[in-house]
Amino acid sequence: MPGGRSHGFRWKANVRLITGCLIVWALVSYGCAILLRPLLSSIPVGGTDLGFWFAQQGSILAFIGLIFFYAWKMNRLDKQYGLEE
Template sequence: MADDKSNAAEYWKANVRLIFGCLAVWAFVSYGCAILFRPLLAGIPVGGTDLGFWFAQQGSILTFIVLIFFYAWRMNKLDAKFGLGE
């Protein structure tokens, strides 16, 4: 039982770490590249405008998709590793 508990705590920690990582990327592309850092990216041209604009209307959405699938894939591995899956 004690093992089970520490195992579960370990799993939860790994999950929270993974969420932090994914949300850091999530915030970086949307609030960072698309909004706050857009002036810094102004020098990088993309199809008639700049990289920040592309992130705001395309890049952030594409990144969000990748993030969710990455998270689902990693969590399935964690579920299996800790034997906590269904």
């Protein structure tokens, strides 16, 4: 099924996946680290508060997790459209 119409469906699925990953990353980076920092500051984690931890480490770890999630989902999409390696 490679090429033609299925290529368009695969591309749309890829764009949806990328958009979802970017939304999650933005929510973790900006939402938890900046907007929710005052609410998270009362929770101690590793000698500091959770808000500081999210601002310094959480967004990086979320981004790394999203990379692995994206690779896993793209492998499934490739198999679905017959484009696996």
